[in-house]
Amino acid sequence: MKLLHIDSSILGDASASRQLSREVVDAWRASQSGVEVSYRDLGADAVAQFSGFTLGSNGTPAELRDAAQQHEAALSENIMAEFLAADGIVIGAPMYNFGVPSQLKAWIDRVVVAGKTFAYGANGPQGLAGNKKVVIVSTAGGMHAGQPSAAAHEDYLKFVLGFIGITDVTVVHAQGLAMGPEAREGAFAAARKQIDALFEATVS
Numbered sequence: 001m002k003l004l005h006i007d008s009s010i011l012g013d014a015s016a017s018r019q020l021s022r023e024v025v026d027a028w029r030a031s032q033s034g035v036e037v038s039y040r041d042l043g044a045d046a047v048a049q050f051s052g053f054t055l056g057s058n059g060t061p062a063e064l065r066d067a068a069q070q071h072e073a074a075l076s077e078n079i080m081a082e083f084l085a086a087d088g089i090v091i092g093a094p095m096y097n098f099g100v101p102s103q104l105k106a107w108i109d110r111v112v113v114a115g116k117t118f119a120y121g122a123n124g125p126q127g128l129a130g131n132k133k134v135v136i137v138s139t140a141g142g143m144h145a146g147q148p149s150a151a152a153h154e155d156y157l158k159f160v161l162g163f164i165g166i167t168d169v170t171v172v173h174a175q176g177l178a179m180g181p182e183a184r185e186g187a188f189a190a191a192r193k194q195i196d197a198l199f200e201a202t203v204s
């Protein structure tokens, strides 16, 4: 199976979501054989913001694109191909200013595409990217799960994945990370317990 590992933290080695997303990937690999991992580090190598130029480049027939448009359209195509090929996805998703990092949003803008991952029909929108299992590592300085403050972060991620047909979504929480060393330690321990339980269940 193909596993896509996405990180979006800007905090480098100090990042909680990077540490825990790696642990999720390791546990996933240990739980079954033949897991092939591709890695996209949106913090280190940001995908350009989706813009009018992106839309124009993607919509221009390949043979009419200039060099800059070719580059832009190839970026969209590569990200989409990598996403569609994945059977499983691990997303490191820190909360920054009550939302997802803009780097993660830029990636979402490349994979939520009409005609590719969703379509509108007579019965409304239909997700076309089902059959993927997603694990979100949701990190935050404060406590937000189940609160209105989670709306643009965790709730948004679950909604947008559902919109494109992905409903097998597990959220691993490490929250309260800025609430002192004890709270931080407890958040890591709780997240690791969740990861263990998730993959114990898969193995048995």
Ligand SMILES: Cc1cc2nc3c(=O)[nH]c(=O)nc-3n(C[C@H](O)[C@H](O)[C@H](O)COP(=O)(O)O)c2cc1C
Binding pocket: 009, 010, 011, 014, 015, 016, 017, 018, 093, 094, 095, 096, 097, 098, 099, 139, 140, 141, 142, 143, 177, 178
């Ligand atoms: C720019 C920035 C904005 C942040 N905004 C919030 C916020 O709105 N709410 C919150 O609870 N924590 C906030 N935090 C704290 C982070 O969520 C926390 O540091 C978490 O560990 C981030 O995950 P990471 O370590 O993987 O980057 C913010 C941190 C940064 C760097």
